[in-house]
Amino acid sequence: MIQGDLDKVDIQILKLLQQDASFTNKEIALKLHKSIATVHERIRRLKEQGYIKKIVAILDRKKIDRNLIAFSHVLLKEHTAATLVKFETEVSKFPEVMECLQMTGAHDFILRIATRDMDTYHEFLRNKLATLPNITTVQSYFVLSEPKSETAYPI
Amino acid sequence: MIQGDLDKVDIQILKLLQQDASFTNKEIALKLHKSIATVHERIRRLKEQGYIKKIVAILDRKKIDRNLIAFSHVLLKEHTAATLVKFETEVSKFPEVMECLQMTGAHDFILRIATRDMDTYHEFLRNKLATLPNITTVQSYFVLSEPKSETAYPI
């Protein structure tokens, strides 16, 4: 199944809404040379069918005092199904963990951790992450700069 | 400066909009026990002052046929200012590159690459990424599963 049953107009709508979901139906209708009702119906369907998962606000993390982003590469001791699920469940409960990704290769999981600063990260590591059972190692890398940061998928 | 000049109500609004930006002012006003006009004015200010950078639609990547997410760890030959900027600029032009992060530690950059499948990634690597000057090595890791995936910062 390639691109489900999306036509050109659907793709254009998704492209626009990925960039800016505060476009009105009227604005989109103008850009795509369709009526407002058509655009409305398309978007309703794209939401209903799950192409659009949610509409969210993206904040400026520096302004809300989340200056440090860490990528923590985690290696576990065992890889039983139960161990993996347990780790995923527990680590997902920490609000500092924005992403938990199970990976191929040298590490089991990559975590994206947002904290105020290095001290706060250190605290998180010692008092939260490192207390989980079954962890072998955690290697921490930190974001120096973000030349590109997109939520939009190429379509 | 801790949390700029945001009060409790601002924080609550940001929390809500990070989770779901399609809440109406009325819904937010009800939740926070404020008037619609107050909520409206708060949100206007939060946008104007840059706390809210943008409102976007988050798509289901599997539905739009972006099944493979790769993290590509890139090491450059030189680290002159010109070299770094050149790399950042060029790599940011590729639509497959959703994120380009300069990192501390063993690698210079981590790239988040979204492609249809392994073949498409391989193609991207050979024909696009690996053609950039000054690259020493690219190590590719792939996402097996996403137990947690959030755009919302903890606040």
Next chain:
DNA sequence: ACTGAAAGATAGTAGGC
């Protein structure tokens, strides 16, 4: 700062092509 109410714009619905 916050509020209620008015005015204007938008989302959402219905019926027909």
Next chain:
DNA sequence: GCCTACTATCTTTCAGT
């Protein structure tokens, strides 16, 4: 699948506290 037209709801503004 697309449209026009209508209604409900929401955003936005503003005078008043």
